[in-house]
Amino acid sequence: xxxxxxxxxxxxxxxxxxxxxxxxxxxxxxxxxxxxxxxxxxxxxxxxxxxxxxxxxxxxxxxxxxxxxxxxxxxxxxxxxxxxxxxxxxxxxxxxxxxxxxxxxxxxxxxxxxxxxxxxxxxxxxxxxxxxxxxxxxxxxxxxxxxxxxxxxxxxxxxxxxxxxxxxxxxxxxxxxxxxxxxxxxxxxxxxxxxxxxxxxxxxxxxxxxxxxxxxxxxxxxxxxxxxxxxxxxxxxxxxxxxxxxxxxxxxxxxxxxxxxxxxxxxxxxxxxxxxxxxxxxxxxxxxxxxxxxxxxxxxxxxxxxxxxxxxxxxxxxxxxxxxxxxxxxxxxxxxxxxxxxxxxxxxxxxxxxxxxxxxxxxxxxxxxxxxxxxxxxxxxxxxxxxxxxxxxxxxxxxxxxxxxxxxxxxxxxxxxxxx
Numbered sequence: 001x002x003x004x005x006x007x008x009x010x011x012x013x014x015x016x017x018x019x020x021x022x023x024x025x026x027x028x029x030x031x032x033x034x035x036x037x038x039x040x041x042x043x044x045x046x047x048x049x050x051x052x053x054x055x056x057x058x059x060x061x062x063x064x065x066x067x068x069x070x071x072x073x074x075x076x077x078x079x080x081x082x083x084x085x086x087x088x089x090x091x092x093x094x095x096x097x098x099x100x101x102x103x104x105x106x107x108x109x110x111x112x113x114x115x116x117x118x119x120x121x122x123x124x125x126x127x128x129x130x131x132x133x134x135x136x137x138x139x140x141x142x143x144x145x146x147x148x149x150x151x152x153x154x155x156x157x158x159x160x161x162x163x164x165x166x167x168x169x170x171x172x173x174x175x176x177x178x179x180x181x182x183x184x185x186x187x188x189x190x191x192x193x194x195x196x197x198x199x200x201x202x203x204x205x206x207x208x209x210x211x212x213x214x215x216x217x218x219x220x221x222x223x224x225x226x227x228x229x230x231x232x233x234x235x236x237x238x239x240x241x242x243x244x245x246x247x248x249x250x251x252x253x254x255x256x257x258x259x260x261x262x263x264x265x266x267x268x269x270x271x272x273x274x275x276x277x278x279x280x281x282x283x284x285x286x287x288x289x290x291x292x293x294x295x296x297x298x299x300x301x302x303x304x305x306x307x308x309x310x311x312x313x314x315x316x317x318x319x320x321x322x323x324x325x326x327x328x329x330x331x332x333x334x335x336x337x338x339x340x341x342x343x344x345x346x347x348x349x350x351x352x353x354x355x356x357x358x359x360x361x362x363x364x365x366x367x368x369x370x371x372x373x374x375x376x377x378x379x380x381x382x383x384x385x386x387x388x389x390x391x392x393x394x395x396x397x398x399x400x401x402x403x404x405x406x407x408x409x410x411x412x413x414x415x416x417x418x419x420x
Contacts, residue, residue: 003041007292010035011336014285019328019370026274029281036288050287051280054246055158059279061249062152063271065231066112068262072224075104075116076214083124084211090130091198094138095187097121101139102183105146106153107232110374114143118381133389134194136382137397141186141366143374145405148362149179151245152235155279155373156325156334156361163338164345164354167239174355178412182363182405189401220260227256282335290339299343310348314356314417315410317341321360322406326367326398334361352417359409367402369394 014032018025036042042050082100086093097117104113117139125132147154151161151171161171191198215221231252234241238248257264289295306313325333337357345353365372369379369391382389 003039004292004294004297006039007036007041007289008294010039010041011285011289011294014282015328015332018332024274026278026281029278029285031281033281033284033288036285039288041288041291042284046287046291047284051283052159052162054162054244055155056276056279057244057246058152058158058162058249059155060271060276061246061251061253062109063275064253064267065227065249065256066108067267067271068256068260069224069228070112070116071262072217072221073215074221074224074228076120077211077221078104079117079120080211080214090128091191093124093128094135094190094194094198097135098138098142098187098190099183101142102146102149102179105143105374106149106179107228109152110143110147110154110372111377113146114139114374114378115381118378119385122381122385122387131197132382132385132387133393134190134197136378136387136389137394138186138190140369140372140375140378140394141190141398141401142183143378144362144365144372145179145182145186147365147372147374148358149175150235152249154362155331156365157358159331159334160338160341160354160358160361162245163342164351166354168235168245169237169239172236174416175358178359178409181412182408185404185408186401189404190397193397193400223259224256227252227259279331279335282332286335286339289336295336295339296343299340299347302340302344303347306344306348310350311414311417313344313348313350313353314413317344317353317356318360318406318410318413321357322364322402322409323367325361325364326371326402329370330361330365330372333364337361350417352413355413355416356409359413360406363405363409364402366405367395367398369398371398 010032014028017023017028017031023031037044078100082096083093086096101113101117104117118136121135121139122132125135144154148157149172151157151166151168157171231248234248234252235245238245256262257267302316306316321333321337334357341353341357345351365375369375369389375394379389379394
């Protein structure tokens, strides 16, 4: 059997195990990495060069920051603020929660924000006696929109943005106008799709709500808020300071551990080490596939398809990355496509290819409940809360939203390419 065929079979096996969840996704990635090393597509001396330590550093640092900060009650505090702002009106609350989810996802990460807000949403919907399903699906979609706003907002953004060499400020300047456009269009779509749902609801009396009731230690609350603000500021000016985003993330983690008084052993135990090793294994698997020559062949095929028509490459890459992300999972798809996009970007001298991947993978994740980790988290919470959302129920909405969002992404990217 040809070496390239063996590498492809290892890759397919790894993906099938991840998608079907026959084994834990971390174990699947590590098994794939082990096979790539066993069949000598990767040797031990090459492993360090295959792992994107910048992406790992950002993920690791922000995991620590969020793990410490979440105990301050800061997220629940602003959640209650949002409820009070809605004044018991379900439609107003729906819009506010969509926007709040996107903002929180942008600053923390889409996985963390949905973990916090989905649980909070069920509490709110029960108190208002309304159906939580539209809220959960809308928040899942909104979390993925927030995930393409900043360089640190989601794993696909971290991986693709880091591979492209984008600075934090470059990322914001390019993506922010588009995410604002997406938010407005997404709110309109959801209000239309659930128009009958909200037609039957009237504003309800909320009773006394005190946002400070979720804050146990005001000193810790203010420290957490200040550190989060400074982290965001330093991310924005990191390129001017000559430091990398992963340096900022790890520095923030160290500072918050020092100032919060949190137990480092407990914090390090509680962070998601499985996720970190999942990425390490996945980087090795994709690295082995790349070294076999398969990804180079795929890149050449894409270049042949595009020919000299650079404009055609934009909808092609957005569509491919978007649809595959929706079917599989946007994280492994992003890691897999990075080497191909690198070749395309260099061949056509088009840095916008990276944005096609970032927007395609980020928004394509809205297609199905398994398209992104934040969707999976939301669906699991819904099931745990006794309100399971079926695959078809999610996709009925997700399909419409994804088609509209990917179309807007193509238009926006074509506009940026042609005008700028």
